[in-house]
Amino acid sequence: MNWRRARDQVLTAGWLVVAWGLLWGEFTWGNLVGGALVAVVVLAVFPLPRVTFDGRVRPLALAHLVARFVVELVVASVQVAWAALRPGPWPRNAIIAVRLRVRTDLNLTLTAELVSLVPGTLIVDVDRESGTLYAHVFDVDGDLAADRARILALETRLVRALGSAAELRQLSSTHHTEPGGTP
Template sequence: MSGPPETTRSLPGPPPSGRGRLARRRDQAVALGWLVVVWNLLWGEINWANLAGGLLVGGTVLVFFPLPAVSFGGRLRPVALLVFAGRFVVELVSASLHIARIAVQPGYRPRGAIIAVQLRVTTDLNLALTAEAVSLVPGTLILEVDRESGTLYLHVLDTHGPADLEVARERTLALERRIVRAVGSAAELRRVETDASEKGTRP
């Protein structure tokens, strides 16, 4: 007669290596940097007080409300990051002026629409960065993020037909492409560049 089945005990794994700890700290630094950027954009002004406040709030969020570990397998490209920042500021100002014109135009009632935009890079980091950047542009609101398929559901203000919806979709994909160019991996970069060349879209 056989005895009771043996219970398998999981042995503790090896402590994280120095490279693993370094990668974890790098990911936390990237997350903190983005939180500081978002904090300053929400205030609408970059100054020492907002930078200090962003560091304090971002550090508090990372310590007391830790997010799931998101691996950063990309590469930081300073020139592409500057291009992303410059284009983002231009789009921010343009969208703000457009919303201001709608607000002061007598008797004008803008029409809104909901569109689904499936991103090419479906990592958690790219979904978070793209969704955050899109939601900061006036006139566009993130309603839902489908993590499994990498799809963003957006509410777009002031649309007049299918052409406007296609413009909003292409604008979102162009924003994703600039983000991948700035911080994506080589494989992710090839994916978005191949898609852009096939469609013949501009960066």
């Protein structure tokens, strides 16, 4: 196994451990060790296709990504709780298509994971060819453009934190158009 493949496996295992901790709702030593064991078993039993990380970790942008993610997590949790408890009609839901600007497998996966971890949104399908995420959004108020913009802003923060120079150029040079032709 070459150095890049080993690095990619370690990064993948790290993300699996983080996802494991988020699923349990806390990061205890037991959850971290359990997550590491699950990550090793998952990577051994279900080998992933080669997904390379050509990016660079930018600590300030990564801190911004994490801080904004935590804020979105808290705000969305309160909104979902309020929607469940408030009197009145049932909340309206929708499925929206969001075409990402950086269409690498890693970006599609990480963006989809972060979107799905926020209460009230869930990725229901991914079109790898076009780089489109299909997201179920909860309690929509008719402004689906705001939900699309929120997902694209998350993609932007993710690429700024972990993307390559080419991916950063893609973000700034790509004019964004949704499936169906609407900007």
